[in-house]
Amino acid sequence: MTRVLVTGGSGFIGKHLVSALVARKRQVRVLDLRAPTHALPGVQSIAGSVLDPDLLDDALDGVDEVYHLAGLPGMWLPRKADFHAVNYRGTEVVMAAARRRGIARFLHCSTESILFHGSPSACAFADDTLLSADDMPGPYTRSKMLADQLALQAAASGFPVIVGCPTMPIGxxxxxxxxxxxxxxxxxxxxxxxxxxxxxxxVDVRDAAAGLILAMERGKAGHRYILGGQSxxxxxxxxxxxxxxxxxxxxxxxxxxxxxxxxxxxxxxxxxxxxxxxxxxxxxxxxxxxxxALSIEKAQRELGYAPxxxxxxxxxxxxxxxxxGESRPQQSLSASPHSRPLHPDRRYGV
Known part of the structure; x- marks a missing residue:
């Protein structure tokens, strides 16, 4: 039985991902600051931060694959440096721990917002085209771009990392x-x-979760797959x-x-x-x-992704x-994948 660690597994995409993995007979462990709202039988939950290397090392014990979804979403924090600390540094810590453990496959969950070019005439069709961190429109996207680059650099050095980019999940x-x-x-x-x-x-959140699994199973290391629905x-x-x-x-x-x-x-x-x-x-x-508009053609062609x-x-x-009624949003290290009227800053995170 494949043993899987999901960071941020209590988030919106994360919990649907965990459910889908359990349905596929995976042995699942979740690392998140928050406990899951509905614990699934057989799923082990560990409370903690991706910034804790000792906890991560324990969480990775016996694990074959890692789905890294944990991150800070949104566009505002009292301390802007927290975006970098969690989204970039957190990815760095998780990936380093996974490499030490010799993890067989690593899925990094990124975000669509880093794919948009500044030019009004440009289309975000190229899954593997990256801007620089300096081209990002703010601290959130800059932290996510740096994490994305880190993941692809690790893949280039031989670590089997695949990048999945869910768009705006609903459901x-x-x-x-x-x-x-x-x-x-x-x-x-x-x-x-x-x-x-x-x-x-x-995109239907269940399709985003299914797409992450397809990327893990069929994706090519060092490649990015846009997991969207309808533009x-x-x-x-x-x-x-x-x-x-x-x-x-x-x-x-x-x-x-x-x-x-x-x-x-x-x-x-x-x-x-x-x-x-x-x-x-x-x-x-x-x-x-x-x-x-975003193209999902690569994910459809290479993964069999069908939202x-x-x-x-x-x-x-x-x-x-x-x-x-009036449920209130919460921010945590486990949020995932966006927008509002005048303020489309409530966009996905990871």
């Missing part, structure tokens, strides 16, 4: 209200829906939400310059006055303005939101 059981679900909740039932229109790529304008998402929920608001598009200014002001107030997450950040708006239509998952998400 059932998002109890911690990850960024894509938070975006949908923000708009749900609003009379006036202020939004910055951009391309989003929504769609945010305006169309709002229309679908109204049709599904019966809650019809009035969408009000916001010009990019106003979105930029509003987000910068909200972030400034959060940094120096409230010290609480703002509704928007400059980095989030920059990502939205860069966003382009289902996104509308059923959107229906499930809305049904959960309408029945769940």
């Amino acid at each position: 059932p059981d998002d109890h911690n209200l990850t960024p894509p679900t938070a975006m949908l909740r923000h708009f749900l039932g609003k009379r006036f829906q202020l939004y910055l229109d951009f391309v989003v790529n929504l 769609i304008q945010l305006k169309r998402v709002l229309q679908l939400m109204a049709e599904i929920s019966g809650c019809r608001g009035t969408p009000v598009p916001v010009p990019a310059p106003i979105a930029k200014g509003a987000a910068a002001m909200m972030e400034l107030i959060a940094d120096h006055v409230t010290h609480r997450p703002p509704s928007g950040t400059a980095e989030g708006v920059r990502i939205a303005l860069r966003a382009r 289902r239509p996104v509308e059923p998952a959107l229906r499930e998400t809305i049904a959960c939101l309408l029945g769940a």
Whole structure:
């Protein structure tokens, strides 16, 4: 029986990944700061941080494969250096420990936001095309790009690392209200829906989890696979939400310059006055303005990845939101894979 460690296994994608691995008869161990909301029989849970090398060494005992999903999502933290510490340094610590243990396969879960080029005419079709860390729009994406580069450098040196890039996961059981679900909740039932229109790529969270397993099983070391669903304008998402929920608001598009200014002001107030997450950040708006349609052709061709239509998952998400009340989002080292109206900074993490 293959023995697997999933870092960040209590997060949204993580718990669906764990369920899928158990269904495939894998022996699963989870490392996360939080305990899973619903413990599965036979799954071992270890509470702790990916920044603890001694704990990691113990967690890797007897393990064959590692799925590294742990990371800090979102676009704002009181200490911006925490993005680098967790997303980059955490990946470095996990990968170093895995190499010492001689792990057979390592899957690094990255993010779509590092693939978007600054040029408005560029499309994020090239799975293996990387920008530099300096080209990233802010500290979150910079930390994720550095982690991605670290993973590919390890693969180039002979360590069997594959990179999976889920897009914006939606679906059932998002109890911690990850960024894509938070975006949908923000708009749900609003009379006036202020939004910055951009391309989003929504994917059923179960397909994202299945795609990570396919990447582990069939992916080529040193290659990146975009695990997305349907690329769609945010305006169309709002229309679908109204049709599904019966809650019809009035969408009000916001010009990019106003979105930029509003987000910068909200972030400034959060940094120096409230010290609480703002509704928007400059980095989030920059990502939205860069966003382009994503191609999953490589994952389809090489992995057999076949995501289902996104509308059923959107229906499930809305049904959960309408029945769940006011769940509040939480941040942890285990969040995973995005956006809101003026502030698409609540984008995926890993």
